[in-house]
Amino acid sequence: MMKLDGVVAFVTTAEAGSISMAAKRLGLAKSVVSERLAELERTLGATLMQRSTRKLSLTNSGQTFLPRAQRILREAEEAASELAARSGKLAGPLRISAPVGFGILHLGPALGRFLRDYPDIELSLELDDSFVDAATGGFDAVLRHGAIGDGRLIARRLASSRRLLVASPGYLAEHGSPASLAELEHHRGILYSNRASDWRFADGTGWSVIRPKAGLRVNSGLVMRDAAISGLGIALLPSFFIYEAIAAGQLIEIGIGLQAEGAELFLTYPKDHGASAKIRAFAESLRRSFGYPPYWERAMAPHSQP
Structure with missing residues (x-):
């Protein structure tokens, strides 16, 4: 057998x-x-x-x-999850992938809450900033921020996050603060190397796209944040990376009159897998931990540009 x-x-x-x-x-x-x-x-x-x-x-x-x-x-895992859910008890392995920066900053407390509520779940988290294919990567679910655009996947929305143009006070004092897309193109950009280097802004009729000069390309949002704090250029970053630095005055939000493309947070899993009770419970636990609006957006409110 x-x-x-x-x-x-x-x-x-x-x-x-x-x-x-x-x-x-x-x-x-x-x-x-x-x-x-x-x-x-x-x-x-x-x-x-x-x-x-x-x-x-x-x-x-x-x-x-x-x-x-x-x-x-x-099917064996889903059957076990359904039986456990009927008895009010979730148990067994749950394998999740998430981006490194977001995981370091925000997942520790959230996972603690989840595992206190479901102590019999064996959670495995792998942090990876490269593209992880939720359909074939061997994970039960993958946490992503930004557009999904994959018909093989179901995406459960967890929280919202704006992307904001930011720079250090020292950089802006030396180079000036751009007030338009045309001015922004002349500044040094700190760019994320794992996605297109375009910066996209809603202009009322569609999207305006600029390609800034690269002062630094790196595959880490945390390094981008720190480079911006050091005065190396302007970065376009999700608010969950920079809300504390803005509150501390280390970074200043730059207003150019246009809203940058957002960075919604999703928990994704393949359509043909179905959402197990564990995935549903994990997604709901993360939503409760982040809040609505999420705590990083609430913290940004007093410091946001009009």
């Missing part, structure tokens, strides 16, 4: 790309994962993976079996 722990080992290894990474995600010894894979192959009478010292790849049998194995695990 095929054992579920062997299916878990196979799916995790296929999604992680190596037995070592799969063992790390599962919290098991590498030898245990290898043995479970070998037992699954013996049970199925087929080789699912080709192993070498350099890489691991799926055989034709493995490629055929993988989507079915993923479906088996999803």
